[in-house]
Amino acid sequence: MLVQRSPLKxxxxxxxxxxxxxxAARTVRDYDLDSLNIAYPDGxxxxxxxxxxxxxxxxRGFLRxxxxxxxxxxxxxx
Numbered sequence: 001m002l003v004q005r006s007p008l009k010x011x012x013x014x015x016x017x018x019x020x021x022x023x024a025a026r027t028v029r030d031y032d033l034d035s036l037n038i039a040y041p042d043g044x045x046x047x048x049x050x051x052x053x054x055x056x057x058x059x060r061g062f063l064r065x066x067x068x069x070x071x072x073x074x075x076x077x078x
Contacts, residue, residue, distance in 0.1 A: 017069045021055050024048045025077040053077055
């Protein structure tokens with residue numbers, strides 16, 4: 001398991017959705033990963049593979065569905 005922690009962000013200042021997606025795209029590219037799944041402490045979830053990256057919002061509501069915050073091709077986000 002690969003764990004990467006950024007020393008630049010503290011607990012008081014979380015990274016935004018677009019920054020999370022860009023970091024995931026760079027990680028998939030730089031480490032030549034087939035897929036990447038990340039669950040954030042705030043409940044958001046990120047899924048990435050060699051073609052696309054999708055960031056889902058935290059589960060909300062009665063049916064506990066997730067909204068897609070960002071979806072893009074890996075090459076567009078680099």
